[in-house]
Amino acid sequence: MSTPEQRLTQLGITLPPAAAPVANYVPVVQTGSLLFVSGQLPLVDGKLLIEGKLGAGVSNQAGEACARACFINILAQLQNALEGDLSRVKQVVRLGGFVACAPDFTELAPVMNGASDLAATVFAPHGNHARSTVGVTSLPLNAPVEVEAIFEVV
Template sequence: MSIEARIAELGLTLPEPAKPVASYVSYVQSGDQVTISGQLSNDANGGIKGTVGVDVTPEQALEAARLCGLNLIAQIKAACDGDLDRVVRIVKLGGFVQAGPDFTAIPAVINGCSDMMVEVFGDAGKHARSAVGVYKLPLGFAVEIDAIVEIR
């Protein structure tokens, strides 16, 4: 089954890839690896903003990480000239959660994106990862995730 067919089967819809909001590019390819810039928990409705454990629930944060996953896949598709079947492996995800002072379930939040990568790419979606709680994220979004992806 193609990756596009799998995305459709899962009922997911990829957004248009987000444009950079500062002095950087959305992705860089070096050899067979593509580094995708951090994708925020945004969508056409404004996304999920706020501080997890303060004004964002853990459930909302998990959904925020899934939004980041969709945004990452959209950028990966752009980097692959529209052909997601070129993905060999999701190598690494770097997850950042705008966390309140008492919120420590950072890895559980980033699981929203990690699980999506496996749902979409199967075994090729299994990856190394970091999950970090931070004081603030750009534009007040709750979650930001970047990626390194091997393509053919």
């Protein structure tokens, strides 16, 4: 059986360094066997993958790519918290997605699949998770998507 790190390699994904917080919060908190990862933006090399809102200039495909980039940044925070060992993840418990969008935009679920599909693949068979996705007026730095996560770890 392959490890999460091996699956990332097979997918051609190299995790970036874990981003430092930009406000008064910590990126990861562990309580008992649960690990909470603060919301991550779709930053690639320190810059937003794209700016704007879904349904107002940002395509669904770009939004899905942003959600995937958010999850990659979640993995970087997770890897840092677990001292490099993603195999300690017992279950992806929940993902929470925030999508900056026009008031009439309703395609939130397919956008969030960018994060969910990657979680399911990297942590198979323990990557399926509960989820909520919410449309919002705006996000930090004019990001179109932000994703947070909860993991059970050993």
